[in-house]
Amino acid sequence: MTTKKIGTQTAALANPPTLAGWANVVGKKEGEGPLADTFDYIDGDDTFGESTWEKSESAMQKQALGLALNKAGQAAKALDWLFAGDLLNQCIGSSFAARGQEVPFFGLYGACSTMGEGLVLASMTLDGGFGEWAAVTASSHFCTAERQYRTPLEYGGQRTPTSQWTATAAGAAILAREGPGPYITHVTVGKIVDKGITDTNNMGAAMAPAACSTMLAHFNDTGRSPNSYDMIFTGDLGTLGSELLVELLRKEGIQMQNHADCGSMMFDIENQDVHCGGSGCGCCASVLTGYILNNMKAGKWKNILFCPTGALHSPTSAFQGESIPGICHAIAISTTK
């Protein structure tokens, strides 16, 4: 039996799973941004009809999953596995969303890289011969994140110029073992990279080295280059982290001219007061399950590389003076096998 692992960090899927359905839901501010017409549902007041922000976040994840299942023409009971994660302590956004769904459940924590971690695990599981259908969901909510990571909203704290805005968003993708594509063909799993950044208001800088590391591994492992893809999407480095990534890759001799960042695309940076852009598990999850996959389906791109990044610190580790470990996973998606 041969291994489907190639190089040091990459799995080449022998029978690439299909992305059979995808959907997203977002909050009001996100719905006023440039990607508005790529969202399946925009809530009017970010509550999603719930009495606490945490319950709102669970409701978002549940709704995104329901919409994605619908597009895939499947019911939740068809799912063999559900992979889910979020930013909340003990990942309650996901576990409360999965409660009552009756699906075998894997809770993940990859910070803002969670959608990528889920896609990696779901595609390896299906390609490995385990089941026919899997779902991946991830979410974030501005109001749950602010009070958990920063200050109560009522405090009205000022934000530094390097900060990002946690998106109120959830994305869900349904993977099928067989189908017409788009296909997940290769997945590169990130190592933890920590270059000593301690400023929790500059997470783009903390995550850019991880993105660089995983991309280099992906190109080495697969023999590909940035030009192998129509577009390379990171999420969510923001504007500053994106510049840093391009520079880091350039120092490694790699020119990347087809790059866009989900955090930089989510909002109108000039006019929506988000400083360096969007962040949160739901940011790149909702950009993938809207703008990116919709455009692939419409024929705009044939091959893309989706590289979500995460900052694996906590308020406690930051208070204790620790630097911020970053991680990035890379998922190659193609309209052909």
Add this chain to the structure above:
Amino acid sequence: MTTKKIGTQTAALANPPTLAGWANVVGKKEGEGPLADTFDYIDGDDTFGESTWEKSESAMQKQALGLALNKAGQAAKALDWLFAGDLLNQCIGSSFAARGQEVPFFGLYGACSTMGEGLVLASMTLDGGFGEWAAVTASSHFCTAERQYRTPLEYGGQRTPTSQWTATAAGAAILAREGPGPYITHVTVGKIVDKGITDTNNMGAAMAPAACSTMLAHFNDTGRSPNSYDMIFTGDLGTLGSELLVELLRKEGIQMQNHADCGSMMFDIENQDVHCGGSGCGCCASVLTGYILNNMKAGKWKNILFCPTGALHSPTSAFQGESIPGICHAIAISTTK
């Protein structure tokens, strides 16, 4: 291509991976308990030489992984993947432990079921043809858990009779695609089960229904019964949750007379003032990677079922009046394929 999923929640591994090495490290109190001689390292003051309890927990996880790799005769660089989790907000116990290890990393959150979730994912990944070596680690620390979930240690809060004691412990297992066993032959992935328990000091009661649900699924999916196993280990229901599980199964027509619970075994319940027993990701992880696997290796048992349980709530969800969602995964381990 046939599926290796059987029934509704179980994967039957076609080429069962081997547990090639395992190790654990624990704190002082755990080292004074009945399982003392099954631990690889017992720390004298629970600091593991670090300046904060969170750093101590990371050090534990790192040390357990190093010892397990050593027993498997491998270096960290041989690992294709590392699956890790803990109870801390944003799972910093794991991500800081993995920093500098240079291994592709998957962060998991399954509360006290995390060791099981990791074993499920690692064995499906290797059986699926992705790589040759994987590691699974999980940890908990009494002092990090107390201040995060309950009250500062200095407060000296009293504990209710139904409460459990978070074990200061970490366990690590190294899985290999080929080897002489013991083998992971079947894994049953839990659904989230919530019977409305809201008392966070009675987590055994919250988790017992999840254990019952997953065991029933395992027996249905595999055509097995409790008697198919020499021993069935849950972790960590504690004494009260264990009684409840036996009763719940009896109502379903299943007599289970070969059951033991890692939480009930970790401490001397009568004399160590732990009320209903041990808990925490590290509790069942260290009992598996010591008492259980050592005894299998010594020939005491040929087939066991390892069923770690998790309570997927958070202090925030509890404050908001939410009940406690439980989960349990079941891992069948055998000395023969």
